[in-house]
Amino acid sequence: MIEIQNASFSYTEWEDEEDTQYTSRVLHQITSSIKPNEFVALLGRNGSGKSSLTRLLNGIELPSEGSVQVEGRFTHVSQSIPLIRRAVQIVFQNPENQQVGMTVGEDIAFGLSNIGYPQHQIQERIAWAIDLVGLDADEDRPVTHLSGGEQQKLALASVLALSPRYLILDEATSMLDPVARKQFVRTLHEARKRQPFALIYITHHLEEVLEADRWILFRNGHLYLDGSPDQFLTNEALLSECGLELPYYHALALSLQGKGIPVSTSLGIEELRELLCRFN
Numbered sequence: 270m271i272e273i274q275n276a277s278f279s280y281t282e283w284e285d286e287e288d289t290q291y292t293s294r295v296l297h298q299i300t301s302s303i304k305p306n307e308f309v310a311l312l313g314r315n316g317s318g319k320s321s322l323t324r325l326l327n328g329i330e331l332p333s334e335g336s337v338q339v340e341g342r343f344t345h346v347s348q349s350i351p352l353i354r355r356a357v358q359i360v361f362q363n364p365e366n367q368q369v370g371m372t373v374g375e376d377i378a379f380g381l382s383n384i385g386y387p388q389h390q391i392q393e394r395i396a397w398a399i400d401l402v403g404l405d406a407d408e409d410r411p412v413t414h415l416s417g418g419e420q421q422k423l424a425l426a427s428v429l430a431l432s433p434r435y436l437i438l439d440e441a442t443s444m445l446d447p448v449a450r451k452q453f454v455r456t457l458h459e460a461r462k463r464q465p466f467a468l469i470y471i472t473h474h475l476e477e478v479l480e481a482d483r484w485i486l487f488r489n490g491h492l493y494l495d496g497s498p499d500q501f502l503t504n505e506a507l508l509s510e511c512g513l514e515l516p517y518y519h520a521l522a523l524s525l526q527g528k529g530i531p532v533s534t535s536l537g538i539e540e541l542r543e544l545l546c547r548f549n
């Protein structure tokens with residue numbers, strides 16, 4: 270379990286000329302928790318505080334007030350940090366910035382060596398991670414020869430090799446084209462079935478998180494609302510207040526409902542298309 274208790278956070282900046290220190294509070298008294306194996310989406314406008322919160326979750330930053338605990342360990346206890354960093358892994362939006370090896374194998378091996386994974390098992394683990402994310406590349410492939418989608422799968426393989434208990438994806442699909450994005454999301458969920466972990470998913474694309482257990486909506490650094498997706502999906506005004514847009518097929522189902530046509534909003538795009546063809 271991750272437990273966030275009344276956590277606030279401020280960035281500190283220095284004005285060089287006057288040597289003055291400024292602090293700006295970007296998270297205000299956040300209280301929440303994330304259970305093992307839960308799928309939680311963090312949603313909200315640009316600058317609402319989503320990424321800042323994730324930095325508190327793996328101890329990159331410490332709350333200025335309140336606390337964060339990962340499986341009973343406080344992030345402000347420095348001895349706990351190595352274990353917390355291992356338990357909570359992050360995949361960011363730009364795959365290139367996350368690569369540390371020249372080849373697929375080197376990239377996955379780097380994190381494993383860092384955590385002291387037994388040397389004689391690293392090779393086997395690399396093969397396991399490549400298979401887990403369905404990366405169609407052998408370990409000697411230079412990372413520069415991978416497509417954007419493949420590079421992001423490699424980033425995923427490199428962190429999943431470390432068996433995280435919590436995986437944060439911070440707009441990890443935003444640099445991918447729609448086909449690669451869908452494939453990446455599918456891969457992620459298949460990997461979760463084989464090796465369960467909690468997923469903390471930040472995105473501006475609601476269609477990627479329709480199956481989440483919870484949506485947490487941020488507004489101006491505040492945790493504004495927390496609930497099941499169904500609670501929010503019928504409330505377009507609320508979503509747009511938080512800078513979110515319904516997937517177009519979902520909006521279509523809602524407007525058909527408004528015209529008295531009995532269409533479920535839980536239909537996926539394919540099912541909705543089939544249903545509409547039948548109406549025709």
Ligand SMILES: Nc1ncnc2c1ncn2[C@@H]1O[C@H](COP(=O)(O)OP(=O)(O)OP(=O)(O)O)[C@@H](O)[C@H]1O
Pocket residue numbers: 280281282295313314315316317318319320321322
């Ligand atoms: N390193 C930093 N130094 C100072 N202020 C920062 C820093 N990083 C973020 N901020 C500010 O903190 C606030 C919250 O930013 P954060 O990146 O957490 O938002 P976000 O919800 O992740 O936004 P986005 O959707 O654009 O990624 C913003 O006002 C931002 O300008």
Ligand SMILES: [Mg+2]
Pocket residue numbers: 319320321439
């Ligand atoms: Mg962000």
